[in-house]
Amino acid sequence: MEEAYITLPKGFKANGVSAGMKCSDPANINKDDPRSSYLDVSLILSDLPCNVAGVYTSNLVKGHSLTRSIDIINSGKEVRGITVNSKVANACVGKIGVKDADDIASSLAGKLGINPDEILTASTGVIGTRLPVEKMIKVHDELVNGLSSDPESAHDAEYAMMTTDTVPKEVAASITLNGGQEVNIAAIAKGSGMIHPNLATMISVFTTDVKADNKVLDKALRAAVAHTFNRVSVDGDTSVCDSVIIMANGASEAVIEDSSEDYKIFEEALTGLSEDLARMIASDGEGATKFVEITVSGAKDADDAKLVVTSVARSPLVKTMIFGEDCNCGRVITAAGYSGASFDPDKIDIRLNSLLTYENGIAVDFDEDLAKKLLAGHDIKIEIILHEGDAFDRMYTCDFSYDYVKINGSYRS
Amino acid sequence: MEEAYITLPKGFKANGVSAGMKCSDPANINKDDPRSSYLDVSLILSDLPCNVAGVYTSNLVKGHSLTRSIDIINSGKEVRGITVNSKVANACVGKIGVKDADDIASSLAGKLGINPDEILTASTGVIGTRLPVEKMIKVHDELVNGLSSDPESAHDAEYAMMTTDTVPKEVAASITLNGGQEVNIAAIAKGSGMIHPNLATMISVFTTDVKADNKVLDKALRAAVAHTFNRVSVDGDTSVCDSVIIMANGASEAVIEDSSEDYKIFEEALTGLSEDLARMIASDGEGATKFVEITVSGAKDADDAKLVVTSVARSPLVKTMIFGEDCNCGRVITAAGYSGASFDPDKIDIRLNSLLTYENGIAVDFDEDLAKKLLAGHDIKIEIILHEGDAFDRMYTCDFSYDYVKINGSYRS
Numbered sequence: 001m002e003e004a005y006i007t008l009p010k011g012f013k014a015n016g017v018s019a020g021m022k023c024s025d026p027a028n029i030n031k032d033d034p035r036s037s038y039l040d041v042s043l044i045l046s047d048l049p050c051n052v053a054g055v056y057t058s059n060l061v062k063g064h065s066l067t068r069s070i071d072i073i074n075s076g077k078e079v080r081g082i083t084v085n086s087k088v089a090n091a092c093v094g095k096i097g098v099k100d101a102d103d104i105a106s107s108l109a110g111k112l113g114i115n116p117d118e119i120l121t122a123s124t125g126v127i128g129t130r131l132p133v134e135k136m137i138k139v140h141d142e143l144v145n146g147l148s149s150d151p152e153s154a155h156d157a158e159y160a161m162m163t164t165d166t167v168p169k170e171v172a173a174s175i176t177l178n179g180g181q182e183v184n185i186a187a188i189a190k191g192s193g194m195i196h197p198n199l200a201t202m203i204s205v206f207t208t209d210v211k212a213d214n215k216v217l218d219k220a221l222r223a224a225v226a227h228t229f230n231r232v233s234v235d236g237d238t239s240v241c242d243s244v245i246i247m248a249n250g251a252s253e254a255v256i257e258d259s260s261e262d263y264k265i266f267e268e269a270l271t272g273l274s275e276d277l278a279r280m281i282a283s284d285g286e287g288a289t290k291f292v293e294i295t296v297s298g299a300k301d302a303d304d305a306k307l308v309v310t311s312v313a314r315s316p317l318v319k320t321m322i323f324g325e326d327c328n329c330g331r332v333i334t335a336a337g338y339s340g341a342s343f344d345p346d347k348i349d350i351r352l353n354s355l356l357t358y359e360n361g362i363a364v365d366f367d368e369d370l371a372k373k374l375l376a377g378h379d380i381k382i383e384i385i386l387h388e389g390d391a392f393d394r395m396y397t398c399d400f401s402y403d404y405v406k407i408n409g410s411y412r413s
Numbered sequence: 414m415e416e417a418y419i420t421l422p423k424g425f426k427a428n429g430v431s432a433g434m435k436c437s438d439p440a441n442i443n444k445d446d447p448r449s450s451y452l453d454v455s456l457i458l459s460d461l462p463c464n465v466a467g468v469y470t471s472n473l474v475k476g477h478s479l480t481r482s483i484d485i486i487n488s489g490k491e492v493r494g495i496t497v498n499s500k501v502a503n504a505c506v507g508k509i510g511v512k513d514a515d516d517i518a519s520s521l522a523g524k525l526g527i528n529p530d531e532i533l534t535a536s537t538g539v540i541g542t543r544l545p546v547e548k549m550i551k552v553h554d555e556l557v558n559g560l561s562s563d564p565e566s567a568h569d570a571e572y573a574m575m576t577t578d579t580v581p582k583e584v585a586a587s588i589t590l591n592g593g594q595e596v597n598i599a600a601i602a603k604g605s606g607m608i609h610p611n612l613a614t615m616i617s618v619f620t621t622d623v624k625a626d627n628k629v630l631d632k633a634l635r636a637a638v639a640h641t642f643n644r645v646s647v648d649g650d651t652s653v654c655d656s657v658i659i660m661a662n663g664a665s666e667a668v669i670e671d672s673s674e675d676y677k678i679f680e681e682a683l684t685g686l687s688e689d690l691a692r693m694i695a696s697d698g699e700g701a702t703k704f705v706e707i708t709v710s711g712a713k714d715a716d717d718a719k720l721v722v723t724s725v726a727r728s729p730l731v732k733t734m735i736f737g738e739d740c741n742c743g744r745v746i747t748a749a750g751y752s753g754a755s756f757d758p759d760k761i762d763i764r765l766n767s768l769l770t771y772e773n774g775i776a777v778d779f780d781e782d783l784a785k786k787l788l789a790g791h792d793i794k795i796e797i798i799l800h801e802g803d804a805f806d807r808m809y810t811c812d813f814s815y816d817y818v819k820i821n822g823s824y825r826s
Contacts, residue, residue, distance in 0.1 A: 061750030061758040061774070092746055094775040127743025128776025316729065316813075320821035330540025333505055337474030345474040345505075361474070362507040363541025400729075402815050408733035 004172035005154035006044055009184035009209035011251035013147040016042040016160030019136045021087035021125075026139075035159040036168070041136055042160035043108065043143050044205055045081035050247035052079050052120070053217035055225045057242035064097030065090045065123040065131075066243055068105075072117055073245075076214060082120040082205055082245060083108055083143075084161050086190070090123040090131045100131045107137045111144045122203050122243055124163055124190060158188040161203060164407055165192045169280040171273045177262045181254040183210045185266075187273050191281040192288075204229065204244040204277060210266065211250030216258050220267040221246050228274035231395045232282050233313040246270075282396035287403030290322050291379050295394045298386040304341035305393035308384060311339030312395075319400035322380055327371035329357040329382075336384060343386045351383040417585035418567035419457055422597035422622035424664035426560040429455040429573030432549045434500035434538075448572040449581070454549055455573035456521065456556050457618055458494035463660035465492050465533070466630035468638045470655035477510030478503045478534040478544075479656055481518075485530055486658075489627060495533040495618055495658060496521055496556075497574050499603070503536040503544045513544045520550045524557045535616050535656060537576055537603060571601040574616060577820055578605045582693040584686045590675045594667040596623045598679075600686050604694040605701075615642065617657040617690060623679065624663030629671050633680045634659050641687035644808045645695050646726040659683075695809035700816030703735050704792050708807045711799040717754035718806035721797060724752030725808075732813035735793055740784035742770040742795075749797055756799045764796040 007014050020026040021040040029038045054073050056066060065085075072079065083104060090097050105119040112119075123131065146153060158168045172186035189204035212220070225244055256266045283291040294313050299305035312318055315335040321328045329350045337345060350358035353374040357364055374380075380399075420427050429452040436442050442451045467486045469479060478498075485492065496517060503510050518532040525532075536544065559566060571581045585599035602617035625633070638657055669679045696704040707726050712718035725731055728748040734741045742763045750758060763771035766787040770777055787793075793812075 057751075059747065059750040060756065061746055089743070092743060092771065092774055092776050094773075126741070127747060128741075128771070316817070317821055320818050323818060324821070328539070328541075330502070330505060333474055334472065334540060337472040338470075343473065358505065358541070360507075361505055363505050400818055402818050404729070405733050405736060405813055405815050405818060408730055408737070 003151055004170040004186060005151045006157055006170065006186045006188045006205065006207055007149040007154040008172045008186040009207045009249070009251065011047040011209060011249045012044065012207045013149050014042065014044045014154045014157035015143055015146040015148065016156030016158070017139045017143045017146065019132070019139045021085065021132060021135070035156060036162040036165065039156055039160035040087050041083065041085045041139060041143060042157035043081060043083045043147065044157055044207065045112070045147055046207070046247060046249040048249040048251055049078035049080060050249045051212060051214050051217055052245065052247050053214055053221045054243055054245040055221055061092065063089050063091035063123055064093065065101040065121040068098055068101045069120040069122060069243070069245070072120060077117055079120055079247065080112070080114050080118040082122060082247070084122040084203060084205070085131070085136065086161055086163050087125040088123060088129050088131050089125045089127045091127045093128065093130050096130065100133050103133050104131070104136055107140050108144065111140055120245065124161065124201060124203055161188065161190040163190060163192070164286050165190050165284055167284055169277055169284070171276045173269045173273055175265055175269045177254055177265060181252060183252045183254045184208060185269055185273060187277060189277045189281060192284050192286050202229065202242045202281060206244070206246035206270070208246065208248045209250065209252035210248055210254050210256050212248050212256040212266070216256055216263065217246055217248055219258065220263070220270050223267050224270040224274040227394065228271060228278040232278045233310070233395055233397045278396055282398050285398035286407045287401040288398030289401050290399040292322055292382065292397045292399060293380070293394065294382045294384070294397065295392065296384045296386065297392045298388055299391040299393070300342060300389040302391045302393065304343065305391040307339040307341040308336045308386070309393045309395045311335045312382065312384065313397040316400055319397070322375070323399035323401045325372065325375040327352055327357060327366070327368070327375055330363065332382060332384065333358055333361070343388045347387040349385040349387070353377070353381050416564055417583040417599060418564045419570055419583065419599045419601045419618065419620055420562040420567040421585045421599040422620045422662070422664065424460040424622060424662050425457065425620045426562050427455065427457045427567045427570035428556055428559040428561065429569030429571070430552045430556045430559065432545065432552045434498065434545060434548070448569060449575040449578065452569055452573035453500050454496065454498045454552060454556060455570035456494060456496045456560065457570055457620065458525070458560055459620070459660060459662040461662040461664055462491035462493060463662045464625060464627050464630055465658065465660050466627055466634045467656055467658040468634055474505065476502050476504035476536055477506065478514040478536040481511055481514045482533040482535060482656070482658070485533060490530060492533055492660065493525070493527050493531040495535060495660070497535040497616060497618070498544070498549065499574055499576050500538040501536060501542050501544050502538045502540045504540045506541065506543050509543065513546050516546050517544070517549055520553050521557065524553055533658065537574065537614060537616055574601065574603040576603060576605070577699050578603050578697055580697055582690055582697070584689045586682045586686055588678055588682045590667050590678060592667070594665060596665045596667045597621060598682055598686060600690060602690045602694060605697050605699050615655045615694060617642065619657070619659035619683070621659065621661045622663065622665035623661050623667050623669050625661050625669040629669055629676065630659055630661055632671065633676070633683050636680050637683040637687040640807065641684060641691040645691045646723070646808055646810045691809055695811050698811035699820045700814040700818070701811030702814050703812040705735055705795065705810045705812060706793070706807065707795045707797070707810065708805065709797045709799065710805045711801055712804035712806070713755060713802040715804045715806065717756065718804040720752040720754040721749045721799070722806045722808045724748045725795065725797065726810040729813055732810070735788070736812035736814045738785065738788040740765055740770060740779070740781070740788055743776065745795060745797065746771055746774070756801045760800040762798040762800070766790070766794050
C-alpha cells in the first residue's frame with residue numbers, strides 16, 4: 001500500500017503542533033517521543049473553498065466545538081478547513097464552550113485572512129473542562145506557518161488528534177472515474193475508547209479533490225458510514241464529540257453528480273476507506289489485544305441482525321473470553337438470547353474462526369487444542385447463523401483486557 | 414442482625430454436599446477450605462407440600478434444569494423441594510439436558526419416597542457442558558441423609574450454589590401478621606457475573622412457612638423482584654439460568670389472602686429481603702471493589718428513568734472510573750445522553766456521594782480533594798436529576814476492576 005496522508009488530494013495542506021495540553025510545558029517536550037505524545041492541535045486547510053458534509057454522534061449531549069461545526073455545515077456555506085484538538089473535549093462547560101470554539105476559529109481565520117465560519121472545529125478528550133484558549137491561540141502562528149502538503153505535516157495533523165490511540169489511522173485512495181480522470185480521497189481518524197454506534201469518541205476527517213455538492217457528499221458519506229464506522233464497538237459507550245466530516249474542494253475539476261456511474265465509484269471508494277478506518281479503530285481499541293469481527297447471518301430482518309450483532313459485540317463476558325483465549329461460546333449464545341431479537345434458540349449455529357462450536361443451539365464437542373490455536377491469533381471472527389431469514393449484519397470490536405481497566409481507571413490523570 | 418439461614422421457616426430442611434464438580438476428586442477435598450470451594454450440590458426440602466412461584470430470566474435461551482422447573486411451576490402442582498447445582502449450567506446441550514435434570518430429580522425423589530415432579534431443579538455454571546449425572550447421583554444418599562434444619566446444613570446449601578461469589582448471601586425475617594401470628598421468610602442467593610436485569614446468572618430460593626396460593630405468591634414475588642433483583646447490573650449480561658423461586662409450606666398455619674392487610678406485610682417483607690440480596694449481589698459482583706447505587710430522579714416518565722439508570726449502570730467507562738476513584742462525571746452525563754431517554758441536557762444535575770459535580774449540564778468546579786476522599790470509600794452513590802418530571806428509578810451495580818477481566822478471561826479453567 002502506498003503511503004496514506006490527508007493532503008494527498010490536490011489543494012490541501014495540514015499541520016499539527018503542541019499547545020502544551022498533552023505536555024504541561026511545550027518547551028520541555030522531548031522530540032524523540034512519538035509525536036502523538038505531545039502534538040495536540042491540528043489544522044487541515046484547503047486552498048479552495050470546499051463543499052462539506054458530516055455525520056455526528058447520536059448522543060443528546062453534544063460537545064460545543066461539534067455543535068458549532070454542525071451549525072456551519074447546516075447553513076450550507078462553503079468552508080476552507082477544520083481545526084481539531086485533543087485532550088479537552090470542550091463539552092458540558094456551558095455557553096462559554098461555543099465562544100471558546102469561536103475564538104479559536106477567529107484567531108485562525110485572522111491569520112489566514114478568511115472568515116471564521118470557514119473553519120470548522122472539533123475537540124476530543126476530557127468532558128467538563130474548558131479549552132485553554134489562550135495557550136492554543138499562542139501556537140496558531142506556528143500552526144499556520146507550518147502548513148504544507150508534504151506527508152510529514154499531514155501525519156502531524158493526525159498525531160495531534162490522537163488521545164489513547166496507539167497507532168495513527170490514515171488511509172487514502174486514488175480512483176479513476178469513468179471519464180478517465182484520476183481523483184483522490186484521503187482520511188484520518190482517531191479512536192479509541194468510548195466507542196459504540198452511532199460513532200464514538202471518534203473523529204474522522206476526509207478530504208477529496210472531486211467537486212460534489214453538499215447533498216451528494218452527504219448521501220455518499222451516510223452510505224459509507226452506515227456499515228463501517230457505525231459498526232465499531234469498543235466498549236458500548238457513545239461519546240459526545242463523535243463526527244465524520246468530508247471536505248471536497250473540486251481541485252481535480254472532476255464533478256460527481258448524484259446517481260451517476262461516477263457517484264457509485266466515489267461512494268464505493270469512500271465506503272472502502274471507512275471500512276479500513278473502522279477496522280483500524282477496533283484493532284486499536286483501548287487496551288485491545290485482539291481484533292474481533294462478529295457477523296450475524298440468516299436473521300429474520302435487518303433489525304434483528306443488528307440487535308444480535310450489537311449485543312454480542314457489547315458483552316463484557318464475550319470480550320473477556322476472547323482476551324483469555326477461551327473458546328466458551330456459551331457466552332455468545334447467551335448474548336444473542338438476551339439481544340431482543342426473535343429467533344429459535346434450537347436453530348442457532350456459531351463458528352469461531354470457522355470452527356463450529358454450536359450447532360442447532362447445542363454445544364459441539366470440538367477439538368480444544370485447535371480452538372486454543374485459533375484463539376491465540378490476533379484476528380478473531382465469530383459467526384452467528386440464525387436460520388430464520390436472509391438478513392446479515394457485521395460489527396467490529398476488540399477484546400477487554402486488564403489494560404482497558406487501567407487506561408480508563410485513570411484517564412484524567 | 415440475627416443469623417439468617419434458609420431453614421428458619423418451620424418445616425424446611427437443607428443440605429449441601431460435594432459431587433466433585435468443583436474439585437475433581439471429592440476424596441481429596443481439603444475440609445479447611447471455604448466450603449464454597451468444594452460443595453456443589455444442594456437440596457432444600459419441605460416436610461409439607463408447598464405452593465410455589467417463580468420469576469425467570471428473560472433470555473430466549475433458557476437452561477434445561479430451569480425449563481423443567483418452569484413447566485412444573487406452570488402446571489400448578491405442589492412441590493416439596495429444589496435441588497441446585499453449581500459449576501455446570503445444564504444449558505445448550507439439547508434435549509438430553511432435560512432428561513439429565515429429570516434423572517437427578519428422579520434419583521432424589523426415589524430416596525425421599527416422593528414424586529420426581531415434586532423436586533424442582535436449578536443449575537448454574539458453564540454453558541454447553543452436560544451435567545455429570547452419575548457423579549451427582551452418587552452423592553444423593555449423603556445429600557438426603559444429611560438433611561437437617563440446623564443452620565450449618567442450611568449454610569451448606571448456600572455454599573453449594575456459589576460459583577465466583579466470594580461471600581454467601583443469606584437473609585431471613587420473622588414478621589408478625591395482623592392476627593398476631595409470627596411467620597418466617599428466608600432466602601439464599603448466588604451472583605455474581607453475567608448479571609443484568611431481568612435477573613442474571615443468579616439463582617435465589619425463598620422459603621416461607623405461610624400458607625398462600627400460587628397466585629398470591631406469584632404476585633408478591635413479582636412485586637418484590639421488580640425494583641430489587643431486576644435493578645442489579647454487574648456486567649450487562651443476562652444469563653440463561655436466572656431464577657427466583659419461592660416455596661410456601663403453610664407450616665405456620667397463617668394464611669395470606671390476596672389484597673389483605675397481611676398480604677401487604679408479607680409483600681413488604683419479601684421486598685425488603687430481595688433488596689438486601691440485590692445489594693449483596695452487586696457488592697459481590699465479579700472483581701468488584703465498590704458497591705455503586707445509581708439513582709435517577711425527575712425523569713419524564715418511568716421508562717426514561719429506567720433507560721438512564723440502566724445506561725449509566727452498564728457503562729464500562731463509568732465503572733472503570735469508580736474503580737480508579739476518579740471523579741470524572743462527564744462519563745455519567747455521556748451515558749445518560751446516549752441512553753435513548755428524552756431530556757434537556759442543559760438541565761441535568763449530577764451528584765457523587767452528595768457532591769455536586771454537574772449543574773444544569775455544566776461541570777462544577779468542585780473540591781478535588783474532597784472528591785478523592787468520597788471515592789475512596791466502598792459505597793458510591795451517583796444521583797442524576799433530570800428536572801423533566803417526577804419519575805424515579807434506581808440500580809445497584811459495582812465497579813469494573815482488573816479482577817473482573819481476570820475472572821472472566823479464564824472462567825472455564
